Amino acid sequence: MPSARTFNVMDATARALNPPPSSDTRPAKAPIPRDAPRSGPQRGHGLDRLEILKRRAADTPGLISFAGGLPAPGEFPRSKLAASFVRALQNPSCPALQYGWPEGHEDLRAWIAGQLRRRGAQVARDDVIVTSGAQQAVSLAAQMIRGSGARIGVDPESYPGAIELFQALGATIIDDHSHVDAHYLMPAISNPRGRKLSRGDRAKVLSSLRPIIEDDAYADLSFDGPAPRPLLADAPDRVFHVGTFSKTLCPGLRIGWLVPPRALRADVLQLKQSDDLQAASLPQAILEDYLRTEDFDHRLVRLREFYGRRATRMERALRRYLPGWRFDLPAGGFAIWVEPDAEPNEAFFLAAAIEHGVAFDPGSMFRAGGAVSPFALRLCFSSVWRDDDLDEGVRRLARCWAEIT
DSSP: OOOTTHHHHHHHHHHHHOOOOOOSSOOOOOOOOSOOOSSOOOTTTSHHHHHHHHHHHHTOTTOEEOOSOOOOGGGSOHHHHHHHHHHHHHSTTOGGGSOOOTTOOHHHHHHHHHHHHHTTOOOOGGGOEEEEHHHHHHHHHHHHHOOTTOEEEOOSSOOHHHHHHHHHTTOEEESSSSSOSEEEEOOSSOTTTOOOOOHHHHHHHHHTTOOEEEEOTTGGGBTTSSOOOOGGGTOTTTEEEEEESTTTTOGGGOEEEEEOOGGGHHHHHHHHHHHHSSSOHHHHHHHHHHHHHSOHHHHHHHHHHHHHHHHHHHHHHHHHHOTTOEEOOOSBSSEEEEEOSSOOOHHHHHHHHHHTTEEOEEGGGGSTTOOOOSOOEEEEOSSOSSHHHHHHHHHHHHHHHHHHO
16 A cells, blocks of 8 residues: 555645547337436436446447447457467567566566657656556556545546546545646546647646646547647656557557656555556567557557547538537547437436447546536447448437437
């Protein structure tokens, strides 16, 4: 566990410095009940039902899923990863199958540090800690800045995994960034809205002199070019920088990273070692070989074009079939956040949509208090099998919307 001084050290240091299945077939459309309520419960009472509905959607043949925030399976470099797997196992000393150090493999940490230096952050190999996905990195950071009744500021809509983690740690979640003890942000590309942090908001957060968890999960998937300068570059003394290969390569490897403030690295490493000893050696070895043999920058260019094209196609479908729905075209990432022109019961609409052969992520998932109003949903364009499914999925949503409103 982190030492008792960690939260106070962070605050004092900052102040001292003061600078899916196939969609080729459609399921039969079941009758939609007409007596469902039109306003829904808050998070807690209705959460189980949403979970049941999400699982039902995953098991529905022919359903087009706009849920989950998954990368496109067709973009996984399967044959190249398979070749890297074989080469990793051919190493005579076979480190891929052996225990490793809690901070992760040296070559992988050096590669990550190099990428961050290109973005303007002064990061060395030994500043990087390899984690079991970004979720573990967020967890380690949250535990280091946690104080008694700590108030963590998040955006009005934010990543559900972080919200639930902070709540499990006993933190108070504030859905703005005023009067907080720490910030959680996705400044490059936010989830679920796909926005970039404005220059003014960036300056405001940095000037607060509070610890910052910078979640950079979608930074490399900005449609207009390479990842921007991270907050880490401007406040390395109090930024916990989180990154991952889950969105740009594949989530199955479970490889992420954390760059904590140098003054707290030893405490973070101790916490990680007590948690899992180390991130798995085999995925790290596979990834190291892949990065040595492939042009990852070229891959990122192609992914930005691919997801940008899909975002535009979904935008056009929404404007054609659901013209009353409000949304902004995202700057990057996997999804479009939409706010329809009515307020139906959230779980009722999701159940009805599943019967029409389409699924989405309910807006309440992304709000710290689980509020169902204003009614909203996240539509992921990333993982449908074909571009045509974007049009068909939106048509199904439109038919369902017309029936219930």
